[in-house]
Amino acid sequence: YTVRRMYDVEDYYVTDYKLTPKDISNAIKNDEFLFFYQPILSLSTGNIDSAEALIRWKKNNGELVQARHFIPYAEQTGLITEITKAMIPRFLEDLKKINQQNNAIVTSLNISSKDMAQEEFVPTLLKLINDSGIDPSKIKIELTESSALTLSIERLLDIAELKAHGIELAIDDFGTGHATFEKLKNLPFKTLKIDQTMTSQAMSTPDGLTLLDHSINLAHQLQMTSVAEGVETDALMKYLMGIGCEHIQGYFISKPLELSSFIEFINNEHDWDIMQHGQIYKAIIDFTDWQRKVYSSLYISSDNMRIVEFEAEHSPAGKFLFEVVNTADIRLFNKLNTSYKKSYEVAKILLNAKSSGDQNLIEKLLPDFFDTCGKVSALLQKAYAKECQHGLLKHSSFRK
Numbered sequence: 502y503t504v505r506r507m508y509d510v511e512d513y514y515v516t517d518y519k520l521t522p523k524d525i526s527n528a529i530k531n532d533e534f535l536f537f538y539q540p541i542l543s544l545s546t547g548n549i550d551s552a553e554a555l556i557r558w559k560k561n562n563g564e565l566v567q568a569r570h571f572i573p574y575a576e577q578t579g580l581i582t583e584i585t586k587a588m589i590p591r592f593l594e595d596l597k598k599i600n601q602q603n604n605a606i607v608t609s610l611n612i613s614s615k616d617m618a619q620e621e622f623v624p625t626l627l628k629l630i631n632d633s634g635i636d637p638s639k640i641k642i643e644l645t646e647s648s649a650l651t652l653s654i655e656r657l658l659d660i661a662e663l664k665a666h667g668i669e670l671a672i673d674d675f676g677t678g679h680a681t682f683e684k685l686k687n688l689p690f691k692t693l694k695i696d697q698t699m700t701s702q703a704m705s706t707p708d709g710l711t712l713l714d715h716s717i718n719l720a721h722q723l724q725m726t727s728v729a730e731g732v733e734t735d736a737l738m739k740y741l742m743g744i745g746c747e748h749i750q751g752y753f754i755s756k757p758l759e760l761s762s763f764i765e766f767i768n769n770e771h772d773w774d775i776m777q778h779g780q781i782y783k784a785i786i787d788f789t790d791w792q793r794k795v796y797s798s799l800y801i802s803s804d805n806m807r808i809v810e811f812e813a814e815h816s817p818a819g820k821f822l823f824e825v826v827n828t829a830d831i832r833l834f835n836k837l838n839t840s841y842k843k844s845y846e847v848a849k850i851l852l853n854a855k856s857s858g859d860q861n862l863i864e865k866l867l868p869d870f871f872d873t874c875g876k877v878s879a880l881l882q883k884a885y886a887k888e889c890q891h892g893l894l895k896h897s898s899f900r901k
């Protein structure tokens with residue numbers, strides 16, 4: 502396995518030579534592996550609320566080797582499991598330091614399919630986390646799309662166990678495998694990380710853009726949140742905001758940083774020019790969809806109705822309306838909130854009337870239902886237009 506000499510954006514390089522298993526085991530023994538952390542920006546709050554641990558090999562001679570130059574080799578030879586084993590305690594130590602500085606940050610760790618294939622992997626991980634005293638909800642595990650799709654039943658149970666402990670799960674490199682809605686639907690993953698090949702192609706071809714749109718909508722339909730990886734430009738960040746992508750990661754925000762620099766980075770003030778029109782767009786779609794579901798279910802036998810699906814707080818639109826405070830027009834949002842809650846209350850009575858077979862009540866309430874829904878839609882549309890105009894005035898980049 503030859504490591505090619507190359508310079509990259511982080512200005513580190515490796516010289517030409519063939520890796521051997523001995524190189525890896527020596528590096529573990531000499532404690533030459535460490536994690537860099539890449540900040541992840543929340544597009545709904547404008548804060549750095551998460552990070553990804555990315556392994557680096559710092560040789561005794563000072564050379565710093567990027568993950569892509571030795572992780573594929575380690576995966577191929579199976580040595581990755583040794584690296585992971587050695588690095589989990591290191592990750593947990595770093596995490597303590599990160600959360601001491603900022604308790605909101607969730608940090609993710611990349612796990613190879615070779616790690617997951619081991620029966621003792623998840624129990625060992627859980628024990629180490631438990632012994633460390635770290636809050637498991639501050640940890641996220643990233644599994645690539647292809648390894649997530651090929652998990653055996655036993656390993657799926659392990660994944661469910663991680664989730665039950667409050668550990669978040671992410672599908673990594675989405676767009677490089679062959680996941681479908683049907684396959685993803687049953688997996689307990691919360692985050693979809695859109696691969697950087699998809700992100701980087703988005704701005705150069707119309708098809709690329711459509712694909713990116715579809716992937717983010719797919720995450721939304723699966724009730725997952727999306728992270729776009731490899732975001733290198735302001736324009737792409739703005740575009741992603743507009744389609745309701747929740748998080749971005751990439752050089753535009755920051756390169757992966759050594760722990761001390763990462764901590765410095767999260768302590769500094771940043772102004773990322775966040776706009777919420779994409780979140781509002783999602784709320785519009787979601788609300789329209791919700792209205793359809795409520796109405797359609799009046800035709801379906803009551804046994805088949807899942808009332809929980811109609812609960813306001815469960816829908817992305819609901820979450821948005823209940824959580825978002827940082828917006829252009831607070832009064833508008835208060836009105837919106839009131840109408841939204843009212844439409845939800847009417848829907849509840851409607852659905853109960855359906856359960857008890859009270860056709861008269863249904864007929865009486867339907868005009869009310871559509872009336873409040875109409876108000877919500879109109880207010881959402883107004884909020885959308887306001888946020889877009891606000892952004893247009895605020896961000897000169899739109900005028901270029």
Ligand code: C2E
Pocket residue numbers: 539554555556567568569570572581611612613673674697730731732733750751752753757
């Ligand atoms: P990944 O999980 O897809 O990680 C993202 C890679 O993209 C990282 O490369 C990161 O440095 C790079 N990157 C981030 N932002 C940008 C950007 O804006 N533009 C470009 N061009 N690149 C960007 P890195 O650190 O070399 O890692 C490569 C791969 O190695 C990772 O891909 C991941 O699959 C694997 N890896 C890294 N650390 C670990 C680890 O601790 N364990 C395991 N099993 N795999 C790891």
Ligand code: CA
Pocket residue numbers: 553611643673674
């Ligand atoms: Ca990753």
